[in-house]
Amino acid sequence: MKKFLTLLLIATMFLVGSVAYAQLPASPAPTGQQPASPAPASTTPNTSSSSSGFLLSVKLQNPLKVSTIGDAVKFFVNTLIKIAIPVIVVFFLWAGLKFILAQGNQAELTKAKNIFWYTIIGTLLILGAWTITNAIIGTVNSLVS
16 A cells, blocks of 8 residues: 555656646747847846856746636646546456455455445536536636626
């Protein structure tokens, strides 16, 4: 169980890191204007930047493409659904396989039934969270506008 949780934590960190990585695009010139010509090279370093002479300007972009808390919650729940559906299918297949391999053994049948019912309960909880989230977001959006 500890190995599974460790693997899950590593996979989550990898996914979060890959989602957070975004390449900064070059800003295009404003419409109808010519791009500014580069400034002539100066022999003195820029004193307003760091001591090494490099101009430090960082522009952060939102990698999730959400602008409100409601959109962020909806994005999170939809991502959870996209990840959970394959897991749910695997657990249903696993429960069915356990039923087949039990061959009348009552202890194995009990394990298979537990897997099946826990999968159904987990599915209902995830779908309930999705329904409640959409209902709350829809209600808040209708009250705001």
